[in-house]
Amino acid sequence: MLHLQNFLNGTFSPPISGNYLPNIKPATGEVFSQIPDSEEQDVQAAVEAAKAAFPAWAGLPAEKRGRYLVRLSELIDQNLERLAEAETMDNGKPLSLAKTVDIPRASSNMHFFGTGIQHFASEAHMMEGVAVNYTVRKPLGVVACISPWNLPLYLFTWKIAPALAAGNCVVAKPSEITPYTAHLLAELCVEAELPAGVLNIVHGTGPKVGAALVEHPDVKAISFTGGTQTGKTIARTAAPMFKKLSLELGGKNATVIFADCDFEKTVAGAVQAAFANQGQICLCGSRILVERSLYDKFKEAFLQRVQTLTLGDPLQPDTKMGALVSEAHLQKVLSYIELAKEEGGTLLTGGERVHLEGRCANGYFLQPTVFENLPHNCRTNTEEIFGPVVTLQPFDTEEEALAYANITEYGLAASVWTQDVTRAHRVSHALQAGIVWVNTWLLRDLRTPFGGTKQSGVGREGGWEALRFFTEQQNVCIKI
Numbered sequence: 001m002l003h004l005q006n007f008l009n010g011t012f013s014p015p016i017s018g019n020y021l022p023n024i025k026p027a028t029g030e031v032f033s034q035i036p037d038s039e040e041q042d043v044q045a046a047v048e049a050a051k052a053a054f055p056a057w058a059g060l061p062a063e064k065r066g067r068y069l070v071r072l073s074e075l076i077d078q079n080l081e082r083l084a085e086a087e088t089m090d091n092g093k094p095l096s097l098a099k100t101v102d103i104p105r106a107s108s109n110m111h112f113f114g115t116g117i118q119h120f121a122s123e124a125h126m127m128e129g130v131a132v133n134y135t136v137r138k139p140l141g142v143v144a145c146i147s148p149w150n151l152p153l154y155l156f157t158w159k160i161a162p163a164l165a166a167g168n169c170v171v172a173k174p175s176e177i178t179p180y181t182a183h184l185l186a187e188l189c190v191e192a193e194l195p196a197g198v199l200n201i202v203h204g205t206g207p208k209v210g211a212a213l214v215e216h217p218d219v220k221a222i223s224f225t226g227g228t229q230t231g232k233t234i235a236r237t238a239a240p241m242f243k244k245l246s247l248e249l250g251g252k253n254a255t256v257i258f259a260d261c262d263f264e265k266t267v268a269g270a271v272q273a274a275f276a277n278q279g280q281i282c283l284c285g286s287r288i289l290v291e292r293s294l295y296d297k298f299k300e301a302f303l304q305r306v307q308t309l310t311l312g313d314p315l316q317p318d319t320k321m322g323a324l325v326s327e328a329h330l331q332k333v334l335s336y337i338e339l340a341k342e343e344g345g346t347l348l349t350g351g352e353r354v355h356l357e358g359r360c361a362n363g364y365f366l367q368p369t370v371f372e373n374l375p376h377n378c379r380t381n382t383e384e385i386f387g388p389v390v391t392l393q394p395f396d397t398e399e400e401a402l403a404y405a406n407i408t409e410y411g412l413a414a415s416v417w418t419q420d421v422t423r424a425h426r427v428s429h430a431l432q433a434g435i436v437w438v439n440t441w442l443l444r445d446l447r448t449p450f451g452g453t454k455q456s457g458v459g460r461e462g463g464w465e466a467l468r469f470f471t472e473q474q475n476v477c478i479k480i
């Protein structure tokens with residue numbers, strides 16, 4: 001049995017309490033590792049280590065800090081297979097997805113910010129003949145990065161990389177449900193000879209470790225990705241302490257399909273947006289709005305494609321749908337399927353837990369599920385389910401499509417499928433979402449601002465936005 005450890009001040013340390021939590025493989029239901037059930041004292045030790053490391057790390061030239069991150073990126077590439085297998089074991093996602101998306105993206109995050117920091121320039125404002133202002137951007141000190149279970153190493157590094165590049169020292173907390181690749185990243189930090197205390201990783205639950213980090217007076221900023229309710233709890237503690245906060249929260253995203261779309265590409269895109277990672281991506285398009293004249297044709301082609309998605313052992317190369325992350329999450333998603341039926345929805349396909357043969361007999365598998373005939377404002381259509389459950393909804397006019405798309409309290413992402421370029425712009429601008437894709441989904445350029453409006457969060461990550469978040473401005477005005 002694997003015993004994961006906290007990573008404090010450059011060394012692997014057991015939790016001070018000596019207590020561990022079981023960590024389960026979702027594809028089989030087996031416990032495969034024990035993770036530290038850390039507490040406030042572990043967080044205290046991590047913050048102390050980060051504080052001690054901060055002056056030297058912040059004092060390094062950006063280019064030198066960046067080199068450590070580029071080295072980590074190379075090590076992630078070299079360990080692609082091992083990291084992808086660990087991610088699949090921990091999360092239940094298809095190995096093919098971990099190999100082509102999760103781990104390569106973790107490497108890109110390190111490389112992008114490791115090189116990007118060298119191009120991060122100060123602003124200057126001239127007052128002609130009177131003065132010159134220039135703006136220094138200083139690292140904040142010790143910052144916290146708290147990440148969820150759906151894209152474990154991908155999102156963990158998405159936060160850590162800009163924080164470190166900007167000169168901060170980090171105490172990071174991965175999800176207790178998927179901690180394994182964070183542990184492996186710590187091993188790579190040792191190999192990269194990252195100075196001790198620059199990155200500290202504390203494992204454990206949100207209410208113990210996450211809350212202790214948010215409450216710690218020496219933690220100057222919190223970058224959090226997770227559920228909207230958790231985001232509210234964090235904001236309640238952090239706001240009166242005047243901590244910087246970046247909150248990337250839930251979504252209930254619309255896929256808006258017009259009759260003039262490129263049909264085949266749209267059907268393929270809508271299926272991918274609905275069911276990638278078993279529908280457990282904050283950006284997944286779980287409400288598919290289709291112009292009425294195309295509705296029946298789309299429905300038929302969509303269902304046909306959904307029914308051919310290969311659900312199975314995540315280690316098999318042809319598997320497109322793996323396991324949901326946990327028994328508790330599976331039960332939550334199943335309860336939404338019951339709710340959809342109670343709300344009057346017509347089940348078009350799926351809806352059942354799947355018991356596979358062999359190694360995965362006790363895994364948490366669920367058929368891709370599609371409903372129609374649900375009211376636009378019902379709970380199924382407005383609450384985040386975060387699983388392979390989507391609804392089809394017809395619309396008659398562009399105004400109606402926008403009204404349905406914007407009906408939820410979330411505002412993370414949307415996709416629009418049309419060949420009419422004017423409509424593409426018009427609809428994109430009218431959608432209440434931080435990210436809109438046209439004729440594509442989840443195509444990411446790491447320079448672009450990433451984040452949501454409404455209950456989907458506060459602030460933006462990515463590119464300069466992330467480096468700005470992890471720095472404090474100081475303006476210096478010099479009289480000429």
Ligand code: NAD
Binds near residue numbers: 147155207209248
């Ligand atoms: P979660 O909110 O339960 O947990 C996220 C992290 O916060 C975990 O590490 C958890 O241990 C920690 N945490 C829990 N309680 C805490 C507390 N009181 N104080 C501090 N930390 C605490 O979310 P989850 O179930 O792991 O992830 C799924 C959610 O994440 C979904 O709502 C999804 O939409 C969202 N998500 C959003 C984005 C985005 O970029 N907007 C990306 C991925 C996932």
